[in-house]
Amino acid sequence: MSEESGDGDVVRRERFGGGPARGFLSSMSSDERIFEADLATDRAHVVMLTEQGIVPEDEAGGILAALDEVEAAGHDALPNGEDVHAAIETAVIDAIGPVGGKMHTARSRNDEVATCIRYRLREDVLDVVEAALAFREALVETAGEHTETLMPGYTHLQPAQPTTVAHWLCSYEGAVARDTERLLDAYGRINRCPLGAAAFAGTPFDIDRERTAELLGFESVIENSMDASSTRDFLLETVSALATLATTLSGTAEDLILFANKGYVELSDDYASTSSIMPQKKNPDTLELVRATAGDASSGLSGLLTTLKGLPRAYNRDLQRATPHAWKTIDAVREATDVAAGAVATADWDEGALKEAADEGFSTATGVADALAMGGLPFRTAHELVAHASESGSDYTALDAASEEVLGEPLEEHVPREVVESALDPAESVASRDSWGGPAPEAVEETLSAAREAVDADKAAIEGRTEALDGAATALDEEVRSYE
Structure with a gap:
């Protein structure tokens, strides 16, 4: 992913082509995730170069056709290279000759990889937000069934005041709603295009950065070329939001594990397991793994922060190690969110045991x-x-x-x-607490109504962003096909 190192591929030829560090420098395996993003970036860049009169139209058609062949063959068919960007360029040149090297005119792999990361990250963030929305729906739907189901409320894990299952569920829905908001905010800053910044000092070619941004579905351009190529603050913001969501999931899982231990709730068999030696056991294993995901996410954030701390401007090869922290965190948190949603939606609450426990410890x-x-x-x-x-x-x-x-x-x-x-009386005590956001059934119903509206609004936001990305992809494809 660097503009300042290499092996014997098309970028380096025979210069610095071997040695014991060759494999150490390669990011080919982890770059599979941005294979499609790189192809899209290549196509948008070639279209723009042609529109600007920098690359002749017939040569652009050959490059774009070669990129189609690369896509059809897939990532595994790429020639050896230190990264996916060099490997794709090598494949294009192998297919059509030296003219394929014009694809890399007026750009660097520094702005190229920054664009590819943002391009793929947009999709991943929207996937996590969709998972968070499904979790919120599970919380809201389950809460709607238990607005009058009494349960004990705790502080310091000691009986404190009676509340309801719905009130407890809504407490987590509110937290996940804020987690959703943070991810959507991060999306807005991810969706800015660095392409055209080149290595960091711009280019003398008469390029149109707004055009490539448009073709790739970005909302705007990152203006300063040094900032555009080198910054990874959008990764920090995203992983921080994911770590916060993972912490919310961990708290939900911990509560459910404790409630299962006390006999207040029984998890579906789909979200539990048994012991290899104790046949009577029903263990909340999936929720324990959800709880542990907070560790994965916090380690991803810590690793990313440590990698980026103190890096000088502009590009440094350390950045190759930064992005995998984000990919691993995204995958772990998305999966944990799906599991948490399923566990909540299918759990069976023991209303009798909960009501009895709600009166313990002089909770009123x-x-x-x-x-x-x-x-x-x-x-x-x-x-x-x-x-x-x-x-x-x-x-x-x-x-x-x-x-x-x-x-x-x-x-x-x-x-x-x-x-x-x-x-x-616990029930009367709960009913009396009808202040805004309180556990009284009518207060919870108001909370649920607002939560449903918020979920619908966030769904619409996701649909709008998805449609914008799909529309840009379609428009880019149409532009590419016009060169056939």
Whole structure:
């Protein structure tokens, strides 16, 4: 992928053609991912060169026909080379002779590879966003079935307050929605074309950078030629967003693993496995791997940051090692997102066990303190009273006794008994928490309605971007066919 090293291919001929480092320099294997992107970039560049009068039309037709042959033969048929770019150029020259070398006029492999990475990365990011949208749909659909299904809520993994399965699911939908937003934001900065920057100092040829950007479906051009060829900040932004999504997935998986351990939820057999020795086991193995994906993603981000840290402008061969961090992270996170969506969509929640657990550990204590505060007591006094009661029990009798000790009078002097009894009930406690974003069924329904609208909007955004890329690919193909 460098403009400053090589072997005996068409770029280097016999200069620096061998030696023990030859294989070490090669990126041919990992470059298979950008094979199609390189062909598209070559075609767009040749069309532009011809339109600008830099390459004659008949010669362009020969180059474009040779590129078709290269595509039909596939990546595995390429001649040996230090990277896919040199190998494709070698194949073209082998097919039509020295005139094939005109394909590389007014560009460098530095701006070429930067373009190919962005071209392929757009598709990958849209794939991950589609997976995230499917996960959000699974969360929303499952939540819609459980707006009144009580469950225990935890802080510090200790029983805290009762909530609902729907409220818990919506908490993750909101997080994945932000993860989606970050990826779509990153897409906008990926979708800028560096082609035409050459090695880093531009070119004396009268090229049209906006035309190649248009042919390749990019929304704009990266203006500064040094920045265009050398920057990989778009990889950092993308991998960071993926690592954040992976962290969200890891939290979801961890919760489900804990809930399965407590008997609150049972995973579908499709998302579980058994033991090789213990026949009774049903293990949440897929979710454990989803949880571990956060490690893959964070290591990808760390590797990318470390590779890029302190690199001087403009191109350095270190960049060859940077891109694989992004590809590996994308693949791992996309797969984990698909699995998480399937696990949520097919899980079976034990409503009886959840309801029973929702009442454990005096989980309604905060609700009682709130009721006392709404009755006129200072909240800190109410907090003290309920804390005192919790030492001996979690019913009205314990609360009334605590009132006598803390306030010196019966509880009913401040709050009617029926209000306190209602606050002690987990279902009533949840129903009372109807503030915006709270767990009360009507509040959750509003959250779900907004979530469905957001999913639809993001779907439309994806469709628009996909249609734009497809339209550009079709237009480029039509231009290429006009040279036949």
